[in-house]
Amino acid sequence: MKQSSTFRLSVLAFGFAFLYIPILSLIVYSFNKSRLVTVWGGFSTQWYGRLLDNRQILDAAWLSVKIAATNATGAVILGTLAGLALARFGRFRGRTLLSGMTTAPLVMPEVITGLSLLMLFVVLDSALKQAFGWNLERGFTTITIAHITLTLAYVTVIVQSRLSSLDDSLEEAAMDLGARPAKIFFVITLPIIAPALVSGWLLAFTISLDDLVITSFVSGPGASTLPMVIFSKVRLGVSPDINALATIIVLLVTLGVIAAGIFMARQEKRRQRDMQMAAAAK
Amino acid sequence: MSARAEAPRRHRHSAGVQLILDFLNRLPPYRWTQSRLVRWGITGRTAVTAVPYLWLLLFFLVPFIIVLKIAFSEARIGMPPYAPLLTWIDGSVAQVNLQLKNFANMFQDSLYAKAYLNSIKVAAVSTLFCLLIGYPMAYAIARAESKWRHILLMLVILPFWTSFLLRVYAWIGILKNNGLINNFLMWTGLIDEPIVMLQTDFAIYVGIVYSYLPFMILPLYSNLEKMDLTLLEAAADLGARPFKTFMTITLPLSLPGIVAGSMLVFIPAVGEFVIPELLGPSDSLMIGKVLWQVFFTKRDWPAASAVAIALLLLLVIPIVLLQRAQAAEARGAHR
Amino acid sequence: MATNPRPQQQLAVWNDPQAVPYVHIERVTKRFGDFVAVNSVSLKIYKKELFCLLGGSGCGKTTLLRMLAGFEEPTSGKLFIDGVDMTGIPPYERPVNMMFQSYALFPHMTVEQNVAFGLKQDGLPKDEIATRVDDMLKLVRLQQFGKRKPHQLSGGQRQRVALARSLVKRPKLLLLDEPLGALDKKLREHTQFELVNLQEQLGVTFVVVTHDQEEAMTLSSRIGVMNQGEIIQVGTPKDIYEYPSSKFVAEFIGNVNMFEGRLIEDEPDHVRIDSPELGGTIYVDHGVSSAPEAVVSAAIRPEKINISVERPNQTDNVVQGTVKEIAYMGDMSVYLVQLASNKMVRITQPNTYRHAEGSITWDQTVYLSWHPSSPVVLSE
Numbered sequence: 001m002k003q004s005s006t007f008r009l010s011v012l013a014f015g016f017a018f019l020y021i022p023i024l025s026l027i028v029y030s031f032n033k034s035r036l037v038t039v040w041g042g043f044s045t046q047w048y049g050r051l052l053d054n055r056q057i058l059d060a061a062w063l064s065v066k067i068a069a070t071n072a073t074g075a076v077i078l079g080t081l082a083g084l085a086l087a088r089f090g091r092f093r094g095r096t097l098l099s100g101m102t103t104a105p106l107v108m109p110e111v112i113t114g115l116s117l118l119m120l121f122v123v124l125d126s127a128l129k130q131a132f133g134w135n136l137e138r139g140f141t142t143i144t145i146a147h148i149t150l151t152l153a154y155v156t157v158i159v160q161s162r163l164s165s166l167d168d169s170l171e172e173a174a175m176d177l178g179a180r181p182a183k184i185f186f187v188i189t190l191p192i193i194a195p196a197l198v199s200g201w202l203l204a205f206t207i208s209l210d211d212l213v214i215t216s217f218v219s220g221p222g223a224s225t226l227p228m229v230i231f232s233k234v235r236l237g238v239s240p241d242i243n244a245l246a247t248i249i250v251l252l253v254t255l256g257v258i259a260a261g262i263f264m265a266r267q268e269k270r271r272q273r274d275m276q277m278a279a280a281a282k
Numbered sequence: 283m284s285a286r287a288e289a290p291r292r293h294r295h296s297a298g299v300q301l302i303l304d305f306l307n308r309l310p311p312y313r314w315t316q317s318r319l320v321r322w323g324i325t326g327r328t329a330v331t332a333v334p335y336l337w338l339l340l341f342f343l344v345p346f347i348i349v350l351k352i353a354f355s356e357a358r359i360g361m362p363p364y365a366p367l368l369t370w371i372d373g374s375v376a377q378v379n380l381q382l383k384n385f386a387n388m389f390q391d392s393l394y395a396k397a398y399l400n401s402i403k404v405a406a407v408s409t410l411f412c413l414l415i416g417y418p419m420a421y422a423i424a425r426a427e428s429k430w431r432h433i434l435l436m437l438v439i440l441p442f443w444t445s446f447l448l449r450v451y452a453w454i455g456i457l458k459n460n461g462l463i464n465n466f467l468m469w470t471g472l473i474d475e476p477i478v479m480l481q482t483d484f485a486i487y488v489g490i491v492y493s494y495l496p497f498m499i500l501p502l503y504s505n506l507e508k509m510d511l512t513l514l515e516a517a518a519d520l521g522a523r524p525f526k527t528f529m530t531i532t533l534p535l536s537l538p539g540i541v542a543g544s545m546l547v548f549i550p551a552v553g554e555f556v557i558p559e560l561l562g563p564s565d566s567l568m569i570g571k572v573l574w575q576v577f578f579t580k581r582d583w584p585a586a587s588a589v590a591i592a593l594l595l596l597l598v599i600p601i602v603l604l605q606r607a608q609a610a611e612a613r614g615a616h617r
Numbered sequence: 618m619a620t621n622p623r624p625q626q627q628l629a630v631w632n633d634p635q636a637v638p639y640v641h642i643e644r645v646t647k648r649f650g651d652f653v654a655v656n657s658v659s660l661k662i663y664k665k666e667l668f669c670l671l672g673g674s675g676c677g678k679t680t681l682l683r684m685l686a687g688f689e690e691p692t693s694g695k696l697f698i699d700g701v702d703m704t705g706i707p708p709y710e711r712p713v714n715m716m717f718q719s720y721a722l723f724p725h726m727t728v729e730q731n732v733a734f735g736l737k738q739d740g741l742p743k744d745e746i747a748t749r750v751d752d753m754l755k756l757v758r759l760q761q762f763g764k765r766k767p768h769q770l771s772g773g774q775r776q777r778v779a780l781a782r783s784l785v786k787r788p789k790l791l792l793l794d795e796p797l798g799a800l801d802k803k804l805r806e807h808t809q810f811e812l813v814n815l816q817e818q819l820g821v822t823f824v825v826v827t828h829d830q831e832e833a834m835t836l837s838s839r840i841g842v843m844n845q846g847e848i849i850q851v852g853t854p855k856d857i858y859e860y861p862s863s864k865f866v867a868e869f870i871g872n873v874n875m876f877e878g879r880l881i882e883d884e885p886d887h888v889r890i891d892s893p894e895l896g897g898t899i900y901v902d903h904g905v906s907s908a909p910e911a912v913v914s915a916a917i918r919p920e921k922i923n924i925s926v927e928r929p930n931q932t933d934n935v936v937q938g939t940v941k942e943i944a945y946m947g948d949m950s951v952y953l954v955q956l957a958s959n960k961m962v963r964i965t966q967p968n969t970y971r972h973a974e975g976s977i978t979w980d981q982t983v984y985l986s987w988h989p990s991s992p993v994v995l996s997e
Contacts, residue, residue: 004524008422012434015419019441019495022452025462029455082334089327094335101338107546107601109553111570112590115577116345119587123348149341152334181327210445213555217577227447234451234560238458246448253443261436515688516721518708520735520786530734534725 023250030243047244054241057229064209064226067140071147072204076197078148079155079204084185086156087163088171102156105149114217117146121218138220146218147211151204158203162196163189195267202260206253346594353384353587364584384588394589397567398596404483404558404568405551408490409498412547413540415491416498420539421532423499424506435503442496450489450560457485457561485561486568490551497550498543505539505611506532538610545604549597569593629853630663631839637700639664639822640685640790645694647680654680656846657694664789667816667823669833672843673869678826681843682792685824686715698790709738714788718795720779722767728754728778729763735786753781756815773804780812784819793825797832809835830870834858842866858918864995867916874922874962875995876915888994889933890915896957900933902989914995919965921991924952926976928984935986938962940979952977954985 030048034041051057082102086095105113125136136142170192174184190197212227219228233239355364388394423434441449456462457479464476479485509532517527555570562568569589577586630636638661647655655677662668670678683689684696687708696703698712714735723731729750736746754760757777767775776799783791796812797805813836816823827833833840834854841851842865850862861867864875876899878892885904890913892899899915929935941961942953952964962985977983 008418008425011418011422012426015415015422015495016437018415018492019438022449022456022492023441023444025455026448026452078334078337081330082338085327085331085334089331092327092331098331098335098338101342102334104601105342107549107597107604109550109570109593109597111553111555111573112349112594115573115586115590116349117341119348119352119583120341120345145341149338152337156334206443210447212447213574227445230445230447230451231556234447234454238451238455242448242451243455246445246451249448250444254440257436257440257443510719510721512717512719512721513723515686515708516715516717516723516782517734518688519686519713519715520782521709521738522734523709526738531723 023246026243026246027250030240030247032240032243035240047240048248051241051244051248056224057226057241057245060224060226060229063140063223067144067147067225068205068208070144071151071208072201074144074148075151075155075204076201079152079200080159080193080197082152082156083159083163084189087160088168102153105153106157110211110213111217113150114146114214117142117149117214118217138218139223142218142220143215143223143225146214147204147208150211150214151207154203154207155197155200158196158200159193162193166192195264199260202256349587349590352584353591354382355584356383357582357584384584385592387585388588388592393567394572394592397569397572398592400567401552401569402596404486404490405548405554408487408494408551409544409548411487411491412495412498413544416495416543417502417540419495420499420502420506424503424509431507435500438496438499438503446493447556449493450557453485453489453492453561454480457488480561481563483562483566486558486566489557489561490547490554493557494547494551497546501542501546501607501611502536502539505536505542509535538607541603541607542611545600545607549600549604552597552600553593569596629838630666631661636663638662638697639666639699640824641697641700642681642685643695643697645681645684645691645696647677647684647689648692653846655684655691658843658846658848660841660848660851662822662824664822665820666838667813667825667836669837669840670824670826670843671828671830671833671840671869673828676843677846678828678843679794682715682794682824682826685790686713686792687711712788713790713792714783714786715792716779716783716794716796718798720767720775720799722775722778722782724767727764727766728759728770731767731778732782732785735782739786749785753785756784757781772799772801773808776800776808780815784815784821787819788821790822790824793823795827796825797829798827805832812836834870842869844869859993861916861993861995864914864916867993867995872919872963872965873916874919876917876960878913878915880911880913887989890994894956894958894960895936897936898933899992900989901992901994905994911996915992916995917987917992919951919963920949920967922962922964922985922987924954924964924966924977925984925986926981929986931986934989934992935984937982937984940977940981940983943977943979952983954983 029040031043031045032040033044033046082098085092086099086102089095121136121138121142125138128134128136170188171184174188175181179187210227211225212231215225216228216231219225230242230245233242352364357364419438423431423438426434454461458464459476459478459480461480463479464473467473468476513531513535514527517531518524522530553570553573554568555574558566558568558571559574570593573586573589573593576582576589640660640662642658642660642662644657644659645655646653646657658677658681670681672678680689684691685698685703687703687706690704703711723734726734732750732753733746736749741749750763751760754763757780759774759777759781762770762774762778767778770778776796780796793812797808800808809832812823825833825836827836837854839851839853840857842849842857844865850857850866852860857866857870861870861873867873867875876890876892876895878890878894878899880888881891881898882889883904887903888901888905890899890901892915901915905913923929928937936956938954938956940952941955942951944951947968949965949967952966954962954964956962964985
């Protein structure tokens with residue numbers, strides 16, 4: 001018994017070292033005075049200052065955040081509808097196709113998704129030009145549409161699994177008491193799956209913020225997102241201000257995850273307390 | 283049901299609204315539309331299903347059909363840079379201009395074949411290493427005390443939330459000639475010359491294993507965590523030593539988790555572009571990178587589309603395997 | 618403490634001071650953190666016994682069984698099986714097999730593979746494994762099901778596979794954790810007898826854990842009643858039922874009417890108890906060794922009380938009451954009779970002929986009486 005627990009501990013130690021040392025090295029060297037990223041030249045916060053002066057990065061970051069937020073909202077709305085249909089409407093015509101289309105983007109190589117969406121936008125553009133004289137500018141809109149298509153898959157999976165694990169007798173009880181389906185959704189279902197929607201939104205937001213490949217395909221001139229800027233800089237080699245940027249992102253994500261963790265733990269505690277009180281009141 | 287529910291609802295409208303509704307109900311077009319909608323089976327449910335359905339049809343399925351079409355077209359200079367499949371002659375007869383050239387090209391040009399095989403090799407080897415590292419980790423987490431499990435799992439997922447691009451970038455600083463590893467080894471005196479690691483296949487393996495490890499651990503964990511531990515006790519009781527128990531009970535029962543995790547690593551790894559581009563040698567042949575170059579550098583859309591279709595065909599079997607494994611897991615949960 | 622003498626039984630192995638126990642549990646304690654699951658339990662189980670550990674959930678019976686199998690190590694104390702100290706011996710080296718409550722059948726193996734698993738671990742030759750698996754499946758009447766997977770079997774069939782798998786290694790000691798718990802009532806009764814037959818046929822020592830007192834009564838040679846990690850009483854089913862050593866055992870096994878009272882006569886050949894609760898005296902035809910004037914309880918089983926409309930011709934052991942409930946159960950009827958003190962007394966009467974219950978009805982005044990040998994005097 002003792003032997004196996006030391007084995008497990010060393011496995012975990014090795015695994016987490018592998019996962020975290022690269023991230024830690026990014027953070028440590030963001031405070032390096034030297035321009036040569038991996039040669040320590042003393043403590044400095046100069047790269048953070050440089051980062052704040054870099055208009056290109058700041059503009060790209062702002063664009064990325066706008067896209068990510070719009071995308072997350074759109075993906076949550078569409079993903080909730082799709083999840084609801086898949087989890088609650090039984091076997092309807094075309095269910096298999098819908099189910100396939102929502103899960104396929106999860107595993108599809110990004111180069112394929114990106115290429116095919118670009119092809120669609122090109123075709124749409126020429127069609128719209130011919131029909132209405134409209135121009136489908138490649139940029140914010142096309143990137144957001146592409147990201148929604150990708151991330152709605154994640155939201156659908158989350159919502160669907162939350163709904164499937166949920167007893168549908170609550171909804172049936174509401175229906176029995178005379179509530180109409182739409183009302184049931186807003187009064188009963190939505191509050192219950194709200195935590196799933198929050199995590200779905202956050203996931204869609206981060207995936208969008210992080211995406212390079214699909215974005216590169218569907219973006220047009222003048223619309224450079226943060227990953228695109230980082231990628232073009234990183235291709236040329238390491239640069240300390242990217243380390244500073246990475247540190248800020250890691251910090252924000254860690255804070256976000258910890259906050260979400262505390263929030264979830266509180267919710268869980270409150271739920272358990274409510275259940276205990278309900279049991280005691282019986 | 284709807285009639286019963288309708289009655290109390292009406293009372294809630296104010297008198298004014300009621301008047302308007304009554305008026306509307308008497309209007310022939312309104313009643314016609316309503317009855318038509320019902321006759322066509324258009325209900326709230328249909329609307330809920332239709333919105334995401336149409337979105338996915340338009341932005342996921344149709345694009346593939348377009349890619350398929352372009353893959354069979356001829357490249358030309360212009361915008362769009364491909365020739366239409368159908369040309370109307372005299373406005374009535376359609377001339378089909380179906381080109382297999384792009385696919386034929388892929389067979390003739392050994393670059394594509396090499397990229398194909400190399401992608402499969404790189405993805406397979408990376409998947410194997412992910413499994414070798416991920417299985418013991420998933421096992422250790424699944425058998426940890428329950429209060430630790432959530433925290434450990436969170437630690438596995440956390441890197442996934444930080445930028446993928448930046449995590450790959452971190453390895454440049456670690457692997458390059460004056461990077462962390464070489465600096466450390468030179469400092470200890472084990473080596474005098476830096477070992478070239480960046481821009482090698484090794485760096486690609488490290489990058490893929492590092493980036494996709496959580497995808498391996500999560501399905502394995504969920505499989506191992508819900509495994510019935512009395513089965514292991516039963517095996518021990520019947521005389522099997524721990525290693526034998528692992529080989530005869532734990533391993534076979536975790537097979538769906540192994541397949542699911544492996545496919546979740548293998549499928550995206552085959553088409554990976556960022557990792558070979560940033561960490562691999564400049565002439566590394568990965569199919570995702572080739573597609574990118576054909577598209578962005580050579581601007582040959584039909585050829586890029588043909589590569590995409592070929593890549594997709596390559597992934598059909600792994601995707602089927604993945605779905606089978608996931609279905610097996612779902613069945614296991616209900617048993 | 619009140620002790621009730623019992624008639625001397627024929628010399629069973631557990632009454633033979635010379636006999637060597639096959640399983641010897643010596644002051645075994647098991648703690649999980651602050652929780653004491655098993656508290657200083659000592660027990661001797663002999664060869665070919667069918668010993669039941671009986672108790673409610675959380676009484677420590679399963680923990681004790683798991684310590685015998687080797688899945689848990691005692692915090693203190695020692696376990697001997699066939700004279701060998703089991704401390705530090707892992708489950709896969711113990712001469713013991715276990716049948717799990719959940720059956721723990723390997724879902725990815727066929728019935729045959731499941732049964733053969735243990736033999737394979739011993740490295741037996743292939744053809745011997747095949748014959749022994751065949752024989753075992755024949756014994757549990759599952760020959761035609763050898764190629765099936767566990768999920769293709771019914772609950773009763775799975776139970777028999779589990780039994781076959783644990784017996785095929787011919788263990789000297791078989792541990793059974795709630796062996797019939799997952800079966801429905803009819804099947805359970807049927808299987809009980811099968812289990813006893815099999816045990817006698819193979820001569821294996823069984824230790825069975827159960828919470829079902831009826832099951833324990835039917836199956837076992839002896840029962841160990843457990844509560845809160847301790848063994849309260851060990852004895853044959855008859856001992857436990859007729860001579861419970863405490864109020865807990867009396868109430869746990871079957872139904873009982875408990876009357877509190879004071880000892881007013883304490884002679885070697887009889888005692889008399891004055892019970893205000895009963896509204897009369899209880900005469901018991903055997904002596905108990907207890908402090909005079911002690912507060913004791915007389916326990917009387919419902920079937921040992923006679924109910925009649927006429928007052929029976931005796932002065933002791935009779936009381937008047939009113940019938941409040943009658944429940945017709947088919948083979949017998951249950952009466953709840955209220956005494957003057959408002960105490961409810963439960964009486965069961967067999968329906969030995971049709972309409973036997975007919976003469977007594979609700980709110981009727983009746984007389985309850987019993988034989989002087991029936992009450993058991995309990996002080997704790």
